[in-house]
Amino acid sequence: MPSTPAVPSDFIRDIVSEDAASGRHRLVVTRFPPEPNGYLHIGHAKSICLNFGIARENNGRCNLRMDDTNPTKEDVEYVESIQADVRWLVSGWADHVLGLKPRGAHAEASTIHGRPDHSIAAIRGSEAAGHDLEPFFASDYFPQLFGFAERLIEKGLAYVCDLSPEETDRYRGAPDRPGQESPSRHRTVAENLDLFRRMRSGEFPDGARTLRAKIDMASPNVWLRDPILYRIRHATHHHTGDAWCIYPMYDFAHCLSDYLEGVTHSICTLEFEVHRPLYDWLLGALDLARPLPRQIEFARLNLGYTVMSKRKLLQLVNEGVVTGWDDPRMPTISGLRRRGVLPGSLREFALQIGVTKFNGLTDVAVLEKCIRDDLNRAALRRLAVIQPIKVVLTNIAPGESIACEATNNPEDPASGTRTVHLTREVWIEQDDFMEVPPPKYFRLRPGGEVRLKYACIIRCDEVVRDATGAVVELRCFADLTTRTGQPNAGRKVKAAIHWVSATLAVPATIRLYDRLFTEEEPEKDGRDFKSVLNPHSLRVVQAWLEPSLAGATPGERFQFERLGYFCLDASSPPQSLVFNRTIALKDSWAKTKGE
């Protein structure tokens, strides 16, 4: 088992600890602020674990906030899925620090030391009983944000600009070339206020005007070249409907949303590093009454054999490469869940990979190790045969059934045992028999012996072929004195293989998943990620399962011995069984065999 320190440490946690120790804040508050324009993926899981982990370690709070300032890209379907995914991931670990608000609550005005202020109250999971709660929405702050914008205008720090999108682009200059001031830059405060209010009342069409901060068109940081704060968009918003036709930009909305919620540490990914001066400028320009939040950036997750952007994942969904956002091959949280991954595995993964500013590529083996470790401890063992070959046990009578006791989970003695029945005809895996085996092959061969796990040792006496010469049946002798509790139970053979009774087994459909891409870096050297899709990422096969599996419930996970971990699909129809393979067991024989 991986030995991860109980209290993780990284440069961000160090900063938070120092701030907490300095007494600068009453309570450590972080936030997880996804835009509801897609499903959450494992990269978001890293961020969730960081933000909720910090809140948890400091007995603080982590607000879930929809960063929904762009009505044309967002949808309620996404806000629903995001909530479900966050709750699932955090459940049993950090629910108590999950910050939400009473449904319908808005930011409220107050006065602090004679200065006007606005803030919104949060309720932590630990005090949530009896409340009807919902996430925070940046769009709930549109009224306050509008007020902050007016304040900026009044201070001469923002102006309404008449430049068209193309002109704005041209005037911005380039990273190595200063920009040029907009002709609108020197309007009076009164004129700006009037124009901004008319923008809001719907007097102008999309793109006609913007509100911009007045900073420095010659700044080497292009985000300080009079960035746009508001744009006109006559569009219906998923949360505010048609109440607004101007919408704030990310940079303006984000820092102030953090402030309104009392966020102390605003943790985001590296691409926002160049935005930090703007984040600080905006907060600094408004003379705010309470301590300001602080932005800290870390490297986003890159994982081998997958892509990690919502845009590309959406493309896979839209083009039918996968069946949906929750296709078990997707690196989405919902995909991993449907695949059978436990939330604790993802949390452990986040701990293992750490948090830095180095933009690296994480080996999927780390994730797989976390998934296996978790499932190894939790999953009940069952017997199943995927590629069957028939074995006839010649010394067992037709209709005879021999009860054998099978361990449910060797890692957890409390899980007890169950009974499996040995009959004259059983299925074993085709891989577990070879007529002319290579060296070091331990399984069944003509004249050889192998143990049927939990049952007895069998000896292969005869190989039966069909007209084409293909092996269709093995006739074997079952040494019943080698059963548990029998005199020869201790007899050793080189291998124990899995099996199911051919007469009692239940059929099932099994979906065998493999990585979605054939290359560890699908987009290496600018190549199109769709050109390296793995055509065998899904294989559907029929299998035979031990009868006890007929009662499995959707979402239930098992280890099919020697094969891997499997999860009854959430949408498995009641009268038939559909299992998803979460992950195969490590197979050192495959390595030996491969050379």
Place this chain on the structure above:
RNA sequence: UGCCCGAUGGUGUAACGGUAGCACAGCAGACUCUGGAUCUGUUUGUCAUGGUUCAAAUCCAUGUCGGGCAGCCA
């Protein structure tokens, strides 16, 4: 090419001027009624060049390489 950020074994990550450690992967072995799990051992590393210092992965300088930034996206 302007600005910002980064660089420690194959991969990811510690060491906060004083013994380069951990995890994953790999390899070898032990054990095993799962070729799983477990256990033991083990290969491999401070981007380069200067400087400061008794002492540098760590501080400074220069260079190299990698990433980010020029949406009315977030």
